[in-house]
Amino acid sequence: MSSTPIEDAIRLKITAALQPTALEIHNDSSQHAHHAAMQNSASTSNETHFRVLIASAAFEAKMQPARHRMVYALLKEELERKGGIHALQLRTRTPGEEERLSAKEGVEGEGR
Amino acid sequence: MRVTSSQSRLLSTETRAAIDTAVASNPVVLFMKGTPETPQCGFSKASIQILGLQGVDPNKFCAFNVLEDEELRQGLKEYSDWPTIPQLYVGNEFVGGCDILMSMHQNGELSKMLEEKGVLVPAESSSEAPSGAPAQS
8 A cells, every 4th residue: 555645645536637737746744743733633644734736727717716626625535534634735727827827936936 | 325424514504604693793704723813823824924914904804713613613614615724704705715815915816805895904094085195006
């Protein structure tokens, strides 16, 4: 079995449903291991905090909340399960937005 | 046949009414973990900071701490069809979570929306068309 079952599930489901032109999955869990909510969590999981960047034509003509809801719906089980995903940061763009915005960001670097 | 127990939680009428009231209590409403003074989560903290930077009028703003109310915390997920906290409502409408707030903050959409909704601290208390006021550029 994979040592990153949740990351695998995220990749699999998003790829199948959204056919992304770009997909980055960052596991930020280690930065949050001290986080209070993680202490008593039944999970000894190292897969709790994810940052996912998606570019997909499926987001065309949809507002940001609708785009995020599409992803939340895909990952419903992982989000609801005990010891599953605790935090999920999303960046959802259309391929056109991705091209335009990543060119701009390239100059500035990926700031937060 | 399959019984999905984890999804069978129905939003009670009372909880829905309570959230309706909370959402309508102020023009800008943030559901967060912790309080604006002591946020208990980095995403809630970032959201509060953004609203502060934007100059949201404290008199038109209210925050609800979901950590103090488990029913609110669970009910809100279904109410908003949104699984995570924080959640921002402006003028009774769901805006989004921290990521959406952040990107709207960066691309200027947030200040435009807050301006249009009239929820920012007035630049000058003397309000409309003051003589010799510096033009905003």
